[in-house]
């Protein structure tokens with residue numbers, strides 16, 4: 617009897633696993649929904665996005681990162697300047713406030729993967745060692761979606777557009 621329950625519990629855990637966003641904990645930080653996009657062959661740069669929540673009572677700062685498939689990983693910000701989309705590196709890093717959540721997403725904050733040594737391929741998991749001022753080096757596995765991927769569903773526009781897509 618007992619083993620049947622145990623088996624059932626195990627199966628439900630296995631089934632639930634893909635639905636749960638993968639979380640990485642680093643000290644007081646919880647990192648979720650890390651994702652990236654496939655890159656065309658020869659493309660020099662890629663992007664990375666994620667959600668960072670700080671459970672702690674002091675701020676932390678995302679300074680950048682490193683990956684064995686790229687020369688550098690920087691934290692960037694995108695903004696509109698006179699109707700032109702521009703981006704710049706946050707040289708002092710991105711602050712994650714105490715008790716706060718910061719979302720890196722297309723059109724806003726992002727990880728800029730520079731000097732790609734190989735293309736990122738849809739379906740793979742790309743490991744980036746994030747570097748936080750306090751939490752330190754934090755390896756995070758980024759799920760690589762398609763070239764035009766808009767991010768993990770359900771996160772607004774991308775999911776809605778797919779649902780509205782009548783063929």
Ligand SMILES: [Cu+2]
Pocket residue numbers: 692693703704726727728
């Ligand atoms: Cu950038």
